[in-house]
Structure formats: structure tokens, C-alpha cells
Amino acid sequence: MVHHWSKDAWASVPSTEPIMVALYLAPGFELLALSSVLDVFRLANQAARREAFRWRTVSHLGEAVRASCGIVVAADADLAQERRYVMQPERPVLALVCGDEPDEGRETKVLSAWLRECRQRRIGTGGFGSGVAALAKAGLLNDRRCAVHWEAMPAFKERFMRTDAAATVYEVDNDIWSCAGGTASFDMMIELVKQYCGEPIAVSVGELAVAGRVRMGDERQRLPLLRQHGRLNPTVVKLIELMERNLDASLTMADLAAAAGLSRRQVERLFRADLGRSPCRYFRELRLEHAKLLLAQSALPVLEIAIACGFISASHFSKCFRETHQIAPREARTLPAERL
Template identity: 30%
Template sequence: MPNQTADPPHHIAFVVLPEFSNMGLALAIEPLFVANWLAQRQIFRWSILSLDGLSVRASNGMHLPVDGALGEIGTYRTVIVVASFNVKAHAEDQRLLNWLRRMARFGADMGAIETGSEILAAAHLLDGHPATVHWDNLEGFQERYPDVEAVTQLYTMGRGRMTCAGATTTLDMMLRWIAEQTDTGLADEVAQHFLMARQRPPHQEQNAPDTALGSVANQKVQQALGIMQKTTDEPLLCHEVAARVGLSERQLQRHFQRHVGMSMAQQYLQFRLAKAHKLLQQTDLPVTEVAISSGFGSLENFSRTYRRHFGCSPSADRQQSTTAPVFRHRTMGRG
């Protein structure tokens, strides 16, 4: 039987923004339900809010009914923003930002799933705090919010703030949060019901394609790839990269063909286009500045190369939506 003398449930508001991740929301709510079920009492309760009180379309096309609009339902001990695509537009919604600031002033802990961290950053609620940013949004986030310590670990938690990279890291973060709100024993039981043999620590790094380059077997190629990534704004000549790793250009080109599957120049261009793609979709930087930051000395050359790769001009690719062009990250060879 439920404990009638127990503390009132911890009330959580999930603020879901259009094109949010349905997976992220589910992995946040389901552990709360399982914790309540195991405890045989309502430790947690939650409300799902949208900007206008109407249903919200997820990135997968499903429409989610909500419990109300911002400001319509009670007070909350914790507020978690759930967002994924097209977050840049919502980061300028002053009504949303003001409501979040008000919740924080009233003492609510603030959290974010995936690009929800950008909303908290836009409200200046992450200034001076570490915040986890999904690897695909890191460069854009750092450009827009220099006062926030952007990190690529799985999740962060502390001083009334918690953020995660989304997807499966949402479950890791929520299990840790449940442990802090109740006890580790209950969180471990919840993890067992989710078939999680091991709960990942917050400081573990995301498996981003760029960091996964370290899995390339050849050490010289690893070093060269690292140099290329750090010099996308001022690309080196291929023989200069080779000299830095102690090989001739011909030797390093052979290693690239074997271990990466393309030439050095092709890989360099991939890094530069990836950077340009993120800056265009995730920031408001002028196209000319994006071109320079990506190592293109000529705007005409940048536009021509970008159009050839993405099928549109740089100026037509300024939204990170589900219908926008996608940059595919190749899996590096391991042989």
C-alpha cells in the first residue's frame, strides 16, 4: 500500500519544443514511472508543457498531446527542456526564456535534453556552468554561447543544473538524478528493469565521429587527422601535414587510401565542409565569415563547393530542421 505519510511527489515540468526527440522524452519519463512502480508510491509526478498548450509534433512526425501551456499548471521543483531540431528559432522566443528564468528564480532545478541546453543557454541559465552538448552541435553552440562551458561528455549534473546529449544518455542522466533524489538502490533497480548492466558515468565522452578517428589503426594517420581538424580555418598543404607527422607526402597518401579510403585532400575538404555545415545551420554568422572559418579564401569557390556537396547554396541552408540537408559522417577504416 502507498505510504500515506510520504513527502509530496517531486513535480517535474517537461517543456517540449516542436521537432523534439520522442526517444529523449520517453527515456526521461519511463524511469520515473518505473521508480514510482517499484516504490509503490508516487515519488515523482510530471506535466508535459508546450508553448501554446496545443499538441507538439516530434521529429519523427508523431503528435504529442500535452497537459497545458507555460504558466498554466502549478509550480515545479524541476524543469527540463526537451528539444532536438530547429532549436535556433526557439532560442529567440522571449516568452519561453522569461518563463524559464522565472522558474529558476523560484528555485526550480533546470535541466535540458539534447539541444534543450541551447534554450537554457539563451536564457543565461547556464552561464558559468558546464553543459553537455551533442557532438553534432558543439561548434555552433560554442560560437553562440561563449559564457557556457560546453563539454562533450555524456551528461552533467550539479548546482541545480543537469544537461545531456540526448538519445541513450538521457537514461544515464535520469538514473543518476533518481539516485540523488532517492537512493542508489532504487536507481539500480530501475536500471535492472531497463536491462542496463552498467550505468555510464557522466564524464564518459560521447562517441563522436571526430573523436572516433582515434580508432584508425595507423598512428601516423591519426596524427594527420588531428592536425587537419585543428587547421580547418587555415588549411595546410598536404606535404606540410606529412612533414609534421614525419612522413613524405607520398607515404602518407598511401596510408590514407588504405586506412581512410580517400586522399588527404578529400578528407581535409570533408572536415571543412562539416564545419561550414554546422556553422550555417546552428549560428547566425554571415556566409562570408563561415567561408573564412572553414578555410575557403573565395566566397565563389565556397558556394560552388557547398552546392556540389549539399545540393543547395550556403545561404539556403540556415536551419537545422528535419528537412534540411544532412552531412553524412563516414565510418573510418580500422585495418
């Protein structure tokens, strides 16, 4: 996780003054992410016994916005008013984007303009889940590291090639906050509280929220099959990470054994004990899952997807894909994303 703190971003906020946070809501935003953020702020105020944080919700025209779960949330201001705040004492210290506007619409252009104005005025910016794409569209993530939800990662990397996207819980790079959404929003805002209010207040927020554990930003979002199989052996985790970094390569059992510093037989035993399958079979499952996401999210030809997922030919890829998913790759592409 990268931390490059700009002193200018916080210098204008005395320690006794509350931080103002503006939260932009786009249609279909994730309610869990928003509620996690607001509850961290509320609990931080309670733990600090003062108003450490203030916040306001913003939408394009000031209208109420419907979340992905169907609940409608009122907005306190429209984006035109929020853009005027950038030049006034009411300006936020941090601007967060919850959800992403549709491409090529006026909403996207205005949102991008606001985010760039915030950067020019040394206002911190951030995004949750699909809101990270809004930061990328505005050009804020060029040559920056950001956290992207694992499921959206293939399409995000294809579209925003200048970003250093990671499947970590959250990232903070040059006052740009990004996270995968969901409960990762809670973890990231705990870090914000820690930076502004100190570690004791951040710990108190976790206790008040009955959080069993607050994750660090550079932790992995996901370990496949972890729920089914419990705690994995650290060597297995290490080798899974190696596989995920080399989905387009041909990792052999010799490569895995060398990386683990074990014999091939020992690596085989660890995988069968923890995951009930051989390393080679598990590696193929990871490749096919990555291929499925690329088919659903991108327009790449099947041959390019096969190569990107480490298969020697389109025919070999199609055979493996059909065996696993009972459907050919070209047929899978015609299905709605949620069915695939």
C-alpha cells in the same frame, strides 16, 4: 563533466517524498528524449517500490503538442498555471524543457520568464536537445557548461558566446542539466536517479530497461565512422579529439606524432588501418564537415567560415569544398539545410 550540487535544491524534498518534475513541451520536441525520461522515472518507481518520481507535462496554453515525428502528446497544465506552482507546495524540484519555442515570439518570452523564476526559487532546470537553447535564451547558461548536440554546435557557439558548450553526452553545472537529446536523455536521467535514489536503484533501472551500457556525462557524443570501422585504436581517438579541438589551426603530421608520442610513420599506419585514410585527409574531412554545418546554420561570410575551418584562403576552401560535395560553398548555402 561539472557537478556543483546545490544543497538548497534538494533540501526541501524529504527522502520519502517523490520528486515532482515539470516537462515543458514545445512544438517539434523530440519524442525519443521525452519517452526516455518518463521511462526512467517509471522504472525508478518500480525499482524503488515506491513513488520516487512524479511528473506533469506543460505547454504554453495547455494544448496538446505535436512531436517532430508527428505524434501528439497531451499537456497536463499550461505555463501560466505552472508559473503559479512556483510559489506553491506543488512546485517542481526540476523543470525540464523538451524542444525550443520560435524566436521572438511571446511563447519564448514567457518560457524564459518561467525558467528564470525557477532559478530564483532554487528549482533545478534542464533541457534536452534543442531545449538547451531555451535555457541559453533565458540567460541561465551564461558562464556555465552545457551539452549541445554536435550538429547544432557551430550555430550554438556563434549565438551564445558566453556558454561553455561541449559535445558531450550530458552536463550538470550548478543544478542545470543539459544533454544532446535522443538516448543521451536516458543516460542523464539515470544520473538523476542515482543522485536521488542511490546507485542500486539506478543500476536496477538500467537492467529493467535492458540498457547494454549507461554512458557517463563527459563521454563524447560521436566518433565519426565508428559504426563502419568498429572499435578505434585509443591513439586514433585521442588524435581525432585533438583535431576537433583545433579545426581552425594547421596541425601538421609532426604535431600529431608529438601528441601521440609516436613516429609519423606509426601515426600514418594507425589511421590507415582504422579509417582507411591518412591523418591529413581525415583532418580535412573534419574541417569540411564543420564548414558544411556553418554554411547551413549561420550567416557568416564564406571567407570567415574558411578561416574558422583552418583554410588559408576562400579560394582554397571553395576548391576543397567543391571536390568533396560537388557544389560551391555559396551555392550550398542556398540549399535547404536537410539537402545540404
